[in-house]
Amino acid sequence: MGSLTIGAKYKTTLKDPGTPGILRMNDDKFTFTPNDPRSAMKLNVEFRSIKGHKFNKVDGNKPALLNLSKDSDKGGGYMFEFDNVGNRDLCRDFVARVLGKHQGMPPRPTMPPEISVPSAGMEQLSAAEVERRVKLLREDSELQKLHKKFVLGNILQESEFWATRKNLLDDVANKASKQKPGFKTAMSDVRPSADGRTNKVTFNLTPEMIHQIFAEKPAVRRAFLDFVPKKMTDLEFWRKYCRAEYLLRTKNTAAAAAEAAEDEELAVFLKNDDILVKEAKLKIKQVDPTLDMEADAGDDYIHLPDHGILRDGSKETVDNDSEFARRTLSQELNRHAAVVLEGIASDVELTDAKSVAEALARSKKEPPSTSAVDDTSHERLLKVARMTEIEDLQAPRSLPYAPLCIKDPREYFDSQQANALRSLGASNDGRKSRNCSLSIEEAFHHLTDQISSIKVNKSNCTVIQSDMAVKVLNELNEGISRSRRLNLKNPQEGLLGRVPQHTRDELMDHWTAIQELLRHFWSSYPITSTVLYNKVQRVKDAMTQIYQKLQAIKESAQPDVRHEISRLVKPMTQALDAAFSHDLEQQQKSAKAGNKSNGF
Incomplete structure (x- = not known):
């Protein structure tokens, strides 16, 4: 019957956004492997437990669904969502053939469990390989027809069909953009809109803004994964976050302290981002120790009176005694610039806030181990030692070498050629080597004699017979003339026309x-x-x-x-x-x- 491997989403209900993964089917069972290895939505179901399948009619923006139903007594089933109708139909036809085969067979007798051996014909494909194949089938309708006719028609196996199209798969991989997409350079400032009649403040958050908040504020991302949905809903989380932003914007320290004392979750948003603080400390350790950062900190005159950066018509000041976060414009600009330069991970999709937060958490690198830190410190020390040297006073860092001196190049190359010929002469298939030394005149006379003998004897090895060549040329000329006449009569109409x-x-x-x-x-x-x-x-x-x-x-x-x-x-x-x-x-x-x- 063959096998089928395709990308799909497993859904528990119609409103469930679905878990993306890889759906694999063969004659006996189907398996679903999520893209996220931490996900528990893994399936390994035999087709004998499936009694039917249903599919919906796709109209407009409705997704293509396929429902594999179990016994009516047990109830339930397995619902999968596909990227397009073509992929759903491929899977539907495969399931129909497998179910028809199993329903026509007698029930399997009870046998002791055997040790499963992986089939040699089953391909172990990566998720990227499956995505490339699905993309090719989606974009090329002719290729999709061939795949449906031969692979689903049990004429060719999946591996045999794609073995002749490795160049297409490589082209798809090479065409993929190597550059990471990034955020917009403009900062997304969460500004509230106030209603004077009801004294109500409203914040509008888009999926792009939520993505940028998670990227620029890792503590907020960590709090979202910890609080939602264990302690609060998605809406309650963002309501608390917007409340904290409003308190920070109004610079009402007393109100912020009072609310932080009553609400522990709200206090998380009011405090400084400890993750960014750790990252800053690591970056400071990597700075060259010969650089005096404290002396350079006063070059912008921000610490002096009547100096600073104007924002929203007010001058920013930093209260070092406050325990709450006080972000200056320069800090926000630097953090936003760092996030823009990092780019967006390729596996991040703006489907919902939870998936974005999980994808960003996976994309962040783990902290280096102690040995790695020690190696980095050692490399830093070596770099500092090299940088403190004055290059003009140091000797050139080059290894000594012996200059190659060849008095007569002809002797060198001739000897190399002789050695090569001597090594080849040791295995000449039993043929005897013949030493022959001719002058230029003797070689020329020998060549002219050979040419003269060919002219006199007139070699009988003709490339092609003359009468056959004339016949072929006449047929070609006749066909060209006929085609030219037909094209002149009706240029738009050919043989297929x-x-x-x-x-x-x-x-x-x-x-x-x-x-x-x-x-x-x-x-x-x-x-x-x-x-x-x-x-x-x-x-x-x-x-x-x-x-x-x-x-x-x-x-x-x-x-x-x-x-x-x-x-x-x-x-x-x-x-x-x-x-x-x-x-x-x-x-x-x-x-x-x-x-x-x-x-x-």
Whole structure:
């Protein structure tokens, strides 16, 4: 029956956003592996427990769903969401064939459990490989038709079908952007809108703003993963965050202290970000110790009276005695610039806040171990030692070398060539070497004698017969003249233009299928295993069916276009006849040699 591997989302309910992962199906069971290894949504279900399947009609923005239902007594089922209808239909057809096969078989007797052995025919594909295959099938309708006809039709296996298209998969991988997408350079300032009549303050948060908040404030991201949904809902979390931002913006220290004492969750947003503090300490340790940061801190005159950065019409001041966070404009600009330079991880999708927070948590690097810190410190010390040196007073850092001195280059290269010829002469297949020394004049006379002998004897080895060449040229000229006359009469109408549209489409589909089958047929020779023999038999059966369809098209054609259809069908049947003849010759050779009928 084969196997099927495709990307999908497992959903417990219709409103569930779904868990993205990889859905794999074979004749006996289907498995679902989430992309997130920490997720518990893993499935390993036998098809014998599935009694039916349902699918929805996709209209507008509705997702393509497939529901695999279990026994009516047990209830329940497994719901999967696909990226498009084509992928859903591929999976639906595969499930229909497998269920039809299992429902027609007697129930399996109770047997002791056996040790499962991984099948050699099953491919172990990565998630990136599956995504590339699905993307190719989604973008190329012709490739999707071939995949549905041959892979789902049990003519070719999944691995055999994609083995001839590695270049397409590599092109998709190479076309992928190597540059990480980044945030907008403009800072997203969460500003409230006040209603004077109701004395109500409203904050509007978009998914992009939430993503940027999580990236720029890792403590908020950590609090979201800890609090939601264990202690509070998503809405309650953002209400507390906006309340903290409002208190910080109004600089009401007394109100902030009072509310922080009553609400521990709110106090998390009012305090300084401890994660950013740790990162800053690590960055300070990596700064060259010869740089006097304290002396440079006064170059901007911010600490002096009547100096500072104006923001919102007020001058920013820093209260060092306050336990609450006081962020200056320069700090926010620097943090935003650092996040923009880091870029956005490729696996982050703006679906919901929880998935964004989890993806950002995965993308952050773990803190280095003690040994790594020690190695970094040692490298820092070496770097400092090198930087404190005055380069103008140091000797050049270059290794001594012995200059190569060749008095006569001809002797050197001639000796190398002689050594190479001597090494080749040791294995000359039993042929005797002949030493011959001729002058330039003697060699020239010898060459002229050889040319004269060829002219006199007139070698009988002709490349091609003259009468055959004239015949081929006449046929080519006649065909070119005929095509030119037809094109001049109606330039828009060629050989395919005179064939009905439905017949033309059918012939093009057959020609594409023939090319695919012939590619697999000729690549299977010489047949050296049972797998190749079975593959050739399946391909031959498919080619035989197409051959019969071509003959039926030619016989049922109208008299006015029968000649054109015959000309189009002729190269197809010739290619198939060549394959059938080759297979017959191989069978006859095997029969004469007394080998097996399959040729190996």
